[in-house]
Amino acid sequence: MSSKRTSHPESSRDGAEPSSTDLETLQGRVAAVYTGYYLVLREGREWVCKLRGRFRREARPVVGDLVDFLVHADGGGTISALHPRRTQLERRAAHRGRSTPASAQVLAANVDQLVIVASLREPPFRAGLVERLLVAAAMAGLTPLICINKLDLAERDELGELEAVYGALDIPVLGTAALQPETLAGLESALAGKTSVLVGHSGVGKTSLLNALAEREMAVGEVAGGSKGLGRHTTSTARLIPLRGGAFAIDSPGVREFGLHGVAAADLARHYPDFRPFLGACRFGDCLHRGEPGCAIGEAVAEGRITQARYDSYHTLLGELEDS
Numbered sequence: 277m278s279s280k281r282t283s284h285p286e287s288s289r290d291g292a293e294p295s296s297t298d299l300e301t302l303q304g305r306v307a308a309v310y311t312g313y314y315l316v317l318r319e320g321r322e323w324v325c326k327l328r329g330r331f332r333r334e335a336r337p338v339v340g341d342l343v344d345f346l347v348h349a350d351g352g353g354t355i356s357a358l359h360p361r362r363t364q365l366e367r368r369a370a371h372r373g374r375s376t377p378a379s380a381q382v383l384a385a386n387v388d389q390l391v392i393v394a395s396l397r398e399p400p401f402r403a404g405l406v407e408r409l410l411v412a413a414a415m416a417g418l419t420p421l422i423c424i425n426k427l428d429l430a431e432r433d434e435l436g437e438l439e440a441v442y443g444a445l446d447i448p449v450l451g452t453a454a455l456q457p458e459t460l461a462g463l464e465s466a467l468a469g470k471t472s473v474l475v476g477h478s479g480v481g482k483t484s485l486l487n488a489l490a491e492r493e494m495a496v497g498e499v500a501g502g503s504k505g506l507g508r509h510t511t512s513t514a515r516l517i518p519l520r521g522g523a524f525a526i527d528s529p530g531v532r533e534f535g536l537h538g539v540a541a542a543d544l545a546r547h548y549p550d551f552r553p554f555l556g557a558c559r560f561g562d563c564l565h566r567g568e569p570g571c572a573i574g575e576a577v578a579e580g581r582i583t584q585a586r587y588d589s590y591h592t593l594l595g596e597l598e599d600s
């Protein structure tokens with residue numbers, strides 16, 4: 277790649293402007309975002325980069341983004357361009373007050389697959405988050421996969437129930453125990469050749485799973501000490517991790533709630549794959565499938581072709597979208 281020299285030798289390194297000693301521009305992938313700097317991954321090596329000054333206001337690189345960065349002689353770098361995203365996973369940003377409109381937080385970019393990680397015990401399984409994440413995956417065009425971890429703490433038939441529920445929606449359900457490597461082959465092959473993002477409640481074992489599958493031992497899972505002083509390992513920021521065999525996975529901090537962003541109430545049903553065969557057959561064109569006369573979705577529920585649980589989940593999310 278050709279060197280890009282510039283004519284600003286006087287600008288300070290702290291301002292992260294290019295200087296005459298800069299070596300070359302490379303392409304890499306954002307591996308982590310911290311306050312004021314980024315880690316950029318390229319061919320197994322990570323560079324600490326700043327964002328080029330004039331670019332700071334318009335560009336907000338997130339984990340998974342492809343960027344161009346200028347390598348400095350001191351080993352640092354400056355991000356100079358952000359490539360268009362193939363996909364992005366968004367959630368509604370925690371809103372600060374009633375007057376501020378809801379905005380989106382992009383969790384990860386250029387991801388193929390959303391791995392919904394849950395456990396049955398410690399913490400207990402909560403279907404609500406799984407339902408939301410399935411909608412978020414459908415909206416973002418990501419393939420969903422459910423990983424039930426901590427199988428060593430649960431009964432075998434509990435996994436079977438979830439396999440039946442989500443298998444009926446053509447969503448694969450894998451059981452794992454992160455601390456037992458022999459249980460991880462299915463997950464490893466489901467991640468192969470792709471970039472996946474792992475999302476789920478805190479403590480379900482996302483970081484433990486990725487530690488077991490990482491190309492090399494990585495310092496994922498920092499100690500959250502501080503005021504709590506519990507010394508518990510909990511992930512505080514999303515992190516792109518190279519896995520064995522060339523795949524990538526993004527570890528993310530545990531979520532307490534996951535608000536949907538960018539979907540209108542009238543469009544929600546399109547993101548329920550099990551509703552799709554019946555859409556367009558309701559009596560009213562603007563049917564929201566909430567007990568309206570002649571609703572094809574309601575009829576499919578009555579006939580057992582859509583489960584009551586999925587119908588209820590749809591109504592919960594519909595109510596939330598109307599409130600927000």
Ligand SMILES: Nc1nc2c(ncn2[C@@H]2O[C@H](COP(=O)(O)OP(=O)(O)OP(=O)(O)O)[C@@H](O)[C@H]2O)c(=O)[nH]1
Nearest residue numbers: 426453454478479480481482483484510511529530
């Ligand atoms: N018994 C059992 N414990 C596990 C398993 N996987 C992880 N753990 C333990 O569960 C705790 C939480 O695991 P983490 O990997 O930090 O969970 P996480 O999902 O990354 O949590 P956050 O980063 O807070 O979102 C740790 O003490 C792990 O050792 C498992 O399969 N079985």
Ligand SMILES: [Mg+2]
Nearest residue numbers: 482483510511
């Ligand atoms: Mg973690």
Ligand SMILES: [Zn+2]
Nearest residue numbers: 558563565571
């Ligand atoms: Zn309807």
